[in-house]
Amino acid sequence: MGIGRLADGLAATPPLGWNSWNAFGRKIDERTVLEAADALVATGMRDAGYRYLVIDDGWEAPERSAEGDLVADPATFPRGIRALADDVHARGLAFGIYTDAGTRTCQGLPASLGYEFRDARRFAEWGVDYVKVDWCHTDGLGPRALYAKWALAVHAAGRPMVLSICEWGRHRPWEWAPVLGHLWRTCWDIQASWESVMTIVARQSPLWPYAGPGHWNDPDMLEVGNGMSAEEDRTHVTLWAILAAPLMAGNDVRSMSASTRELLVAPEMLAIDQDPLGEQGRPLRDGVWARSLADGSRAVALVNAADAAAETGFTMDELGARRATVRDAWAREDVASRVTSYSTTLAPHASALLRVRAA
Ligand code: GLA
Numbered sequence: 001m002g003i004g005r006l007a008d009g010l011a012a013t014p015p016l017g018w019n020s021w022n023a024f025g026r027k028i029d030e031r032t033v034l035e036a037a038d039a040l041v042a043t044g045m046r047d048a049g050y051r052y053l054v055i056d057d058g059w060e061a062p063e064r065s066a067e068g069d070l071v072a073d074p075a076t077f078p079r080g081i082r083a084l085a086d087d088v089h090a091r092g093l094a095f096g097i098y099t100d101a102g103t104r105t106c107q108g109l110p111a112s113l114g115y116e117f118r119d120a121r122r123f124a125e126w127g128v129d130y131v132k133v134d135w136c137h138t139d140g141l142g143p144r145a146l147y148a149k150w151a152l153a154v155h156a157a158g159r160p161m162v163l164s165i166c167e168w169g170r171h172r173p174w175e176w177a178p179v180l181g182h183l184w185r186t187c188w189d190i191q192a193s194w195e196s197v198m199t200i201v202a203r204q205s206p207l208w209p210y211a212g213p214g215h216w217n218d219p220d221m222l223e224v225g226n227g228m229s230a231e232e233d234r235t236h237v238t239l240w241a242i243l244a245a246p247l248m249a250g251n252d253v254r255s256m257s258a259s260t261r262e263l264l265v266a267p268e269m270l271a272i273d274q275d276p277l278g279e280q281g282r283p284l285r286d287g288v289w290a291r292s293l294a295d296g297s298r299a300v301a302l303v304n305a306a307d308a309a310a311e312t313g314f315t316m317d318e319l320g321a322r323r324a325t326v327r328d329a330w331a332r333e334d335v336a337s338r339v340t341s342y343s344t345t346l347a348p349h350a351s352a353l354l355r356v357r358a359a
Contacts, residue, residue, distance in 0.1 A: 225249075244273060
């Protein structure tokens with residue numbers, strides 16, 4: 001603790017929610033967003049903790065208003081953002097929005113350079129609870145200074161808002177972002193492919209010292225339910241949970257399968273991701289990750305990155321214990337009792353997420 005932004009308690013555990021980008025891109029409108037909000041409630045995702053509904057790029061009208069304000073595209077968000085945020089709040093959710101620190105958003109829409117205080121104030125007036133600030137069209141600008149301006153602007157706006165820094169890990173944000181925002185992207189945009197997930201994960205291993213309550217590394221939003229195999233989807237979530245990553249679902253929650261939903265709301269997975277100690281997992285060795293949990297147990301993730309089944313495991317000695325009980329967080333059952341080591345066979349691209357309690 002200590003280095004987190006303002007220690008304002010807004011992101012004591014990694015933010016959980018849903019973001020429009022991975023499923024819809026810029027094709028978003030008020031009806032789709034409200035249907036997503038209803039689905040977050042109906043599927044139990046809200047009650048499992050997925051609080052933030054975030055609209056990403058694409059909500060903005062092509063130009064600012066005559067007064068200089070960002071405005072919602074009147075064709076797709078005819079009632080404006082304030083009314084939408086009210087409706088989202090009425091469903092027991094928090095509301096998030098997107099802008100960009102540069103001259104234009106990544107989709108070429110109006111962005112916030114020079115308007116930081118004005119935009120943050122408007123967002124606060126609209127009832128925004130979470131602001132994602134992207135990094136397109138920022139030639140010659142320094143991210144440290146510009147995101148510091150954003151942190152001041154959010155503070156000055158006087159409404160508690162999570163600040164999500166989206167600088168893609170280009171300027172080592174883990175070194176400066178923890179005192180400015182609540183989470184910062186560490187990588188380029190994720191895609192719904194095994195290669196993308198594994199490339200991102202490889203970048204996370206040295207970053208564990210920088211995360212903790214109030215300030216999180218963000219390996220990008222989830223691609224669960226967007227086309228990977230069931231095993232790959234599960235491994236994606238296993239890894240995000242061991243990394244104490246923010247979990248922003250990125251699928252069309254209105255039409256997800258029962259198995260996708262079960263992955264997202266799995267209670268013992270979420271308990272690991274959201275563990276109050278806030279320690280980010282680190283690799284013990286290739287394909288074996290571990291993190292300490294608040295109750296003194298350890299979480300362990302085993303991942304088979306190979307294209308053939310493989311046996312994998314660990315010894316309690318590696319975790320600094322002698323004997324331990326091993327519980328499968330996905331199956332929600334104990335799989336070994338008072339053992340000195342644990343091993344299992346994993347299908348290609350499969351994983352295990354375990355909670356290990358010293359006996
Ligand atoms: C960038 C971000 C993405 C998304 C798009 C929107 O690529 O990294 O997460 O916000 O912009 O245009």
